[in-house]
Amino acid sequence: MGAEELDALLGDPWDAENPLGYAAVLDADERHEMLAEGEQLLDRFCMNAEFVPVEYGGRFTRADRLAQIQRTLWRRDPCLGLGYGLSSFIASVNIWTSGDEDQRRRAAELLLNNGRIAAAFHELDHGNDFANAEFSAQRRDGRWLLSGRKEIVTNLRRADAVVLYARTGEAVGSRSHSQFLVARDDLPAAGVRDLPRFLSSGMRGVQLGAMAFTDCPIPADSLLGAEGQGMESALRAYQITRSITPAVTVGPLDTALRAALGFALDRRLYGGVAADIPYVRSVIARAYADLLAIDAFSAVVLRALHLSPTIALYAPAAKYLTSRIALDAFEELRSVLGAQGYLRQGPYAIFQKMARDIAPATFAHISRAGCLVMILPHLPRLARRAWLQGSPAAEELFDLEGELPPLNPARLTVGVPPADGLMGTLAEIGGRDSDGGAVSRFATRFLDELRSLRDECAGLPPRDITISAAPEAFALADRYTVLLAAASVLAVWDQAGARYGDAELIGVLDRLAGRLGGRSVLTTAERESTEDKLFAAAAQHCLDRRLFDLTARRVPGEGRQP
Template sequence: MSADDLDTLLGDPADPANPVGHAAVLAADERQEMLAAGEDLLDSWGFNAEFVPAPYGGRLTRADRLAETMRTLWRRDPALGLGYGFSSFLAAVNIWTAGTEDQRRDAARLLLGNRRIAATFHELDHGNDFAHADCTARPEAGHWQLTGRKEIVTNLRRAEAMVLFARTSQAPGSRSHSQFFVHRNDLPADGIRDLPRFPSSGMRGVQLGGAEFTACPLPADALLGGEGRGIETALRSYQVTRVVIPAMTVGPLDTALRTALSCALDRRLYGGAVADIPYVRSVLARVYADLLAVDAFSGVGLRALHLTPDATAVYAPAAKYLTSRMVLDAFQDLRAVLGASGYLREGPYAIFQKMARDIAPATFAHVSRTACLVMILPQLPRLARRSWLSEPPAAPELFDLGADLPELRLDRLVAGLPSGDGVMAVLAEPTGPGERHGPLGRFAERLRAELRALREQCAALGPADITIDAGPAAFALADRYTVLLAAAAALAVWRRGGGRHPETALIGVLDRLTERLGGAPVLTPAERERTEQFLFEAAVERHRDRKLFDLTARHIPG
């Protein structure tokens, strides 16, 4: 099975008779329900096998393959993508990382039988701050006793099992919490009370529930990964999901850009098409460049999970932080093209408003942008002193998107500091003969200068500057790091691509990224105009040829 197979199965989204097309997706959203026909279709396809490692009977061998398949589903309906199965993967990845053989086989049996596992972590009072979660599990005679609340948990009411995160020690520090893998049927009815659904503006078909536990007994063998290892397991396993999620968001952005292009090409204004307006062409071109940047950045992160797993402790939060901002900004920019049509809940462009509502929680859920910066900050001084401008770049295979990969090994992921930063080292490489003159040479020099400045500033950070109490200037350095990392990834992907991707598209990507750094633009006004015209025409051609806007340029139904 492949993303192409899933696309064929899902059919033409614009066909009003398609039971899983845009019309059906929008109708289910209006009813605030999951798309039942979509769930039935995914059941028949055995979609949950995407989340189960191959040794346990599933199809999970490569992170990039998982991301591409999920991207295909999220391009059609993010609520179906989250509510049908990805929420189960958020839970199951902890089991694959730290579970016993019996727990892994049990989880595989559930998922391959089209069942669900809820990731029961979140508490409204603490959000992503796992270290202060209050739901408590205490050892009793032969079992654990759970007391507390969990809120805004996907599929908690209809999941057959759950991975629970609970406090097991009152002592401060990272060994205060543990994880548990339990079946819902193993919990007594008087020990758990379901909370009403939490209403939301996005993901309206997803069951965002909660539960209150009162002296609820958990089996002694439910402990997952050892007592006191809950935070460590989460930090390791969620490196996978924090790279997969940015790659998935390219799907909804593809649909949004396609919808905005349709509107701009079809709608008449001022005696011509909306797409004839220079500002509109510029917006569409810039969003297309942003989509390519997100795809390249997340694609390198996905390959790093296989090839340089010790570095993903910093790459994963960096990708989640920057791409979420870029995607939200892109949706906002596209609203300027669609105008009032971007808010309509019926008609040919109605899918845009659903995508815009659904993508918002996807960009901050699981881990917030601020939490990502908090994870990055402690890494910066060490990387600045020991890695940047002194270590060689990562192996070329890291940037060869789509090339062969070794099997994903979750046991190689680490929760500690990375040993190096081979992606950032790309910026220190000498400029090639073909890039030395012209815009690419100027971008390379600008990015090297930015890296030298960042290195000097990060090397000077003190202990007080790398904690959650750090000042705005320190967080701004972490922000700049993510932009430079994305630029390095894009440069290396294009170089490794050997002409597969147009050079002018790379110029557009780097122009957009350096804009986020501030300072004087690298391109002249005439160069920027030519670049944006190229990107606009390339996007129109992809749209008319029914090809994806991402770096794969796959043909899609329609």
């Protein structure tokens, strides 16, 4: 079972009679409900097996495979993707990384029987500031007593088990919190009560729940890992989930781009169709390039989980930058659809749902500012010791069709990265002899940016590598994420040979360079030519019913949508 099989089971999304098509997805969204037929299909597909390591009876071995399967689901309905898919995965990764053998086996059995596990980390008063979370667990009479509230937790009311993050010590620092795995049946009614569901403008079908605990007893063996290791366990697990999330966002963007392109090809005005207007063609071309940028960057980060597990910065960098790219692309595509981009009915109504659903997906789990805060402390050291003098990453990191060893969460680290292979790769490619072509000019441009970034980051004062950093310091972290993406894109195309198009490469590099500001690398004529080719390629993908990502895989249905 894989992404193609799931696509076949979901069927043609534009078929109004398909109970799993966009019409049914939109109807469920209007009711603020999960698509029941979709959940039933995912039960039959045993989606949860994708979250369980093979040694415990599941199908999880490669992060990129899981991302492709989840991307397929999110392309159809992000509510199913989060509410059925990633929510249980986010919770279970903590069990695979920190749980004992019995806890892992119990979690695997629950998931393989189509059960749900919720990740109850969030508290409204503290958001993603887990170091100050107040929900507490206290030892008493050979068991733990839970007190406090957990809020805005996906599937909390529907879950069969919960991974809880709780304060177990009063000292300030990262050793004051722990994680617990608790079966819902082990929570006595007198100690816990469900609070009203939170309603949201995006992900309207997802059940966002809350619970209030009052001296609620749980078994002593509920502790996940060692006491006080909750933060470290979470950071290790989050490397996996924060690497997968950026790759998944390609799904909703694919659907949005397909809807906008279909509209541009169908909409008649000014004696032709909207797609004849240069501005419309440019927006479509740029959104297509943005999607490819997210795909290439996130694919490299996913492979790094397997091949470079000591580099913890790439996950928050990808989460930050791909979120920005996706949101910007959605906003630009909305300008093509005009009023149709807001309507909740009609042939293009799926666009507004995808636009609403992608917004919370880009900040959930960690905000973009939070990602930069994770990156900042490491920039001075990397600038002085790694950039422009470190070795490039191994070539296998960029071979997206290459084999990977099974993912081993125990190898993931949360400390200072010892190297930065992507910046080494950027230095190596940028230092090659230039042939004067557009790609060579872009490589030189990015290398020059790396030199400038090195000088600025090496001199950052201590106050500018903390949460209290000046805006200019955050801007340096932003530029770093763009250079990571540029290095990934250059190396992926370099490894692929003629597999991916030259116009696509130039378009992606142009979009990334635009995020750095400064003088354009392309002439006006070069950009117009590149965007014409990108629009033509995107239109052909749409007509051929192929994905816009680097796989260009065919999807169900005959001809293009509406």
